[in-house]
Each structure stands twice: as C-alpha cells, then as structure tokens.
Amino acid sequence: MNQRTDMRDQAYLSGSEVKKLNFIKASTTLEFRKYYRAGLRSHIFEVLEARDVQKETQGEIIDGIRMFPRARPLKMFRILRNRFKSKEAVFQEIKKYNTLLKFLGPDLIALSEEFMADYTGTEKSQIVLCGLQEYVDGQILDPWRLFGDNYLRELFGSMPQTDALDQQTLVDTARKNIENFVKKIRDMITLTGYIPDLAGIGNLILTPGGDLKLVDINNIVEIKFNDTIYLDDKGYPSCDVSIEVLSILERDILQRQIHMEDPLYRLFLSPERRERVKTIENEFYTNL
Ligand SMILES: Nc1ncnc2c1ncn2[C@@H]1O[C@H](COP(=O)(O)OP(=O)(O)O)[C@@H](O)[C@H]1O
Ligand SMILES: [Mg+2]
Numbered sequence: 001m002n003q004r005t006d007m008r009d010q011a012y013l014s015g016s017e018v019k020k021l022n023f024i025k026a027s028t029t030l031e032f033r034k035y036y037r038a039g040l041r042s043h044i045f046e047v048l049e050a051r052d053v054q055k056e057t058q059g060e061i062i063d064g065i066r067m068f069p070r071a072r073p074l075k076m077f078r079i080l081r082n083r084f085k086s087k088e089a090v091f092q093e094i095k096k097y098n099t100l101l102k103f104l105g106p107d108l109i110a111l112s113e114e115f116m117a118d119y120t121g122t123e124k125s126q127i128v129l130c131g132l133q134e135y136v137d138g139q140i141l142d143p144w145r146l147f148g149d150n151y152l153r154e155l156f157g158s159m160p161q162t163d164a165l166d167q168q169t170l171v172d173t174a175r176k177n178i179e180n181f182v183k184k185i186r187d188m189i190t191l192t193g194y195i196p197d198l199a200g201i202g203n204l205i206l207t208p209g210g211d212l213k214l215v216d217i218n219n220i221v222e223i224k225f226n227d228t229i230y231l232d233d234k235g236y237p238s239c240d241v242s243i244e245v246l247s248i249l250e251r252d253i254l255q256r257q258i259h260m261e262d263p264l265y266r267l268f269l270s271p272e273r274r275e276r277v278k279t280i281e282n283e284f285y286t287n288l
Helices: 003-008 050-058 087-105 151-157 167-192 238-253 264-266 273-286
Strands: 031-035 040-047 061-064 066-069 075-080 114-124 124-133 194-196 204-206 212-214 218-221
Touching: 003 238, 040 050, 040 151, 050 167, 087 114, 087 124, 087 194, 087 218, 151 167, 151 194, 151 204, 167 194, 167 212, 167 238, 218 238, 238 264, 238 273
Parallel strands: none
Antiparallel strands: 031 040, 040 075, 061 066, 075 124, 114 124, 194 218, 204 212
C-alpha cells in the first residue's frame, strides 16, 4: 500500500452515529452504513435495503447452501465535513457541482442530489452540505499505480464480469471513456478555470462495463496561473496534484506525448514547481 492510500483510508463517523443525525428520518426499510472506503473531506454512507443487510449478515439459503450476498447500496450518502458560514457559501459549492455536471455530463460523474441540512447534533445549529449520490460499482482507478500497458486489462481481470463483453472490448471502451473524460476536463479548465479533485484515492472509479466515473464531486478548485502553489482547506496542493493526474491519464493510459509547450503543463509540471509540490505533500502526510 502506498502512503497516499494509507493516509486517506481513514474512517471517522461510526455507523451508529449516523442514526443520531437530526435530519435523517428513522426508517425500518432502509439502513445507513458507514462505507468501508472513506476520504478526508466527506463522511460516506451506503444506503441499503434493510432486508439486504439481513441477508448479508445472516445469509440466505440458495440451492441448499447458505450464501452471504453483499448488500448493494441503493445510494451513497455524503456529508461534507466542511462547515459553511452561510447558505450562500453552500449555494456557491452546489453551483460548482452544477458546472462540473454541465461539462462532464451524467456519464462521467456520479450524479448527486445536493442539499443542505441544519445539523443540531453539537447543540448549536450548523449548516452541512449533503449529497444523495448514485452508487458506482467498480475498481478504483489509482493514478499512482498505473503500472505498464496492461494496467486496464489487469483492472478488469480483478472485477467480476457481468456483461458478456470480452476483455479487449472492455479495454477499448474504457480507453475511449478516459479519452472523453480528459477532453471534457480540459474543456472545463479552458472555459471556467476550475478543476475537480482528481488526486484523491478513490475519486475515479472504473466500472465493470468500462465506464469511468468521478465520484468525488465536491472538491472543485480554481486554477491560478502564477507561481504560488495554492493549498485547499486541508492544506493539500490539490490543484497542482490534480493537473499532474490529468497528465498521468494522458501519458500513461492514453499513451500520448505530454507537450510541455501546453501552457497548463508548462507552468504546473515544471521540475522546479513539482519539487516544491512534493515537499508540501510530504509535509501534509506527516502532519495528518
Ligand atoms: N457514489 C459513490 N459510489 C461508489 N463509491 C463512492 C461514491 N462516493 C464515494 N465513494 C468512495 O468513497 C471514498 C471516499 O469518497 P470521496 O468522494 O473521495 O470522499 P472525500 O470527499 O472525503 O475525498 C472513495 O474511496 C470513493 O471511491
Ligand atoms: Mg476524495
């Protein structure tokens, strides 16, 4: 496991705690369960059918054998850890999500119904931003582990295949989708000056059918074309690292030559700047 994976796979809220959230209605048919993967910015919960959870834990007899089928989430429920000062600040955040949706479209992101809630669990009222999101099944596309030309093939090999598509068709489909993703991210950068966080482990998921989906849809940062390395609210250089990830997708998966005369790469991927980014990243991981 690399350092990035280690540090970001941390859980904070336990499953029972979500039941105490004042803005979630108690239900006998649905269950909220803390998702086994977690990030630094959001609490992520699976929304499950209660009877599926029961089957998963107690098993069901299929053809005379007791099986324990994994409960598949109906939805993912996200609560951003970030606390907002005003409703306007939340609207601003939701506006960024809408921009992302406009540029990438429903095929390339996990669609989310974003809403704010009044959280009273800490005695005083706090505004929280939540999202009820489409669940994306598949494997994490980890930009830091793109080893070799067979990377996509191996990733599909590690997924249970439901479709009747052969491996080569899947690899070709995935490639086309990644190409499309890169193009649309570039359009978004050119026309809005914003980039979503591509750097976090688990932010990009490849589905068993070859779709690529960005599931982390809230951390969208402005690209500033100057020599300052901007840090996000967690102290992470997410803009710089996201641009690096874009270049990794282009170079290592699409096997395109990276052009250093491209203004984006010339500034952000210059050896001197990357050295500074690396130092900041190391500090970030040390201080976690
Ligand atoms: N809609 C989703 N479907 C499947 N997995 C998801 C979904 N949303 C988040 N995840 C997984 O949960 C983990 C944390 O999610 P992420 O959105 O990156 O949170 P954070 O904002 O904390 O970085 C990641 O491993 C991600 O793959
Ligand atoms: Mg993330």
